[in-house]
Amino acid sequence: MSKPKFPAKELTKAEEQVMQILWKIDKGFVKDILEKMPDPKPAYNTVSTIVRILEKKGFVAYNAYGKTHEYYPLISKQDYSSYFLKNFVGSYFGGSFHKLVSFFAKENDMNLHEFEEMMKYVEHDLKDEDDQDKPEK
Numbered sequence: 001m002s003k004p005k006f007p008a009k010e011l012t013k014a015e016e017q018v019m020q021i022l023w024k025i026d027k028g029f030v031k032d033i034l035e036k037m038p039d040p041k042p043a044y045n046t047v048s049t050i051v052r053i054l055e056k057k058g059f060v061a062y063n064a065y066g067k068t069h070e071y072y073p074l075i076s077k078q079d080y081s082s083y084f085l086k087n088f089v090g091s092y093f094g095g096s097f098h099k100l101v102s103f104f105a106k107e108n109d110m111n112l113h114e115f116e117e118m119m120k121y122v123e124h125d126l127k128d129e130d131d132q133d134k135p136e137k
Helices: 013-025 030-036 044-057 077-093 097-107 112-133
Strands: 060-065 068-073
Touching: 013 030, 013 044, 013 068, 013 077, 030 044, 030 068, 044 060, 044 068, 077 097
Parallel strands: none
Antiparallel strands: 060 068
């Protein structure tokens, strides 16, 4: 997806719950979203209202079939996750990922071995990304 334009605010918990479902199912009607929600399920009108708010915020769009709308995400989960994490790190850790990792390690009582294991996963993921970005010969 191209560079998305994000709203000034993050998603509310209810909006994020709906977006998580839309990201999983790719597209769907309000009844499809409602089916995927955990019990106790909200009212149909509640979900419909949340989806319309997401549309106004620019997170979703729809295909109209008469009076029925099939909704789909305009922003990928990856793009939103990146946006959210950058704002989170900026707000709580002064923009420093180093401070975030340090906080995470301390809060989870990670020992040196666990931290080294985590770093191996990060290095592996970064290597995979670099390999994907290289042009094929």
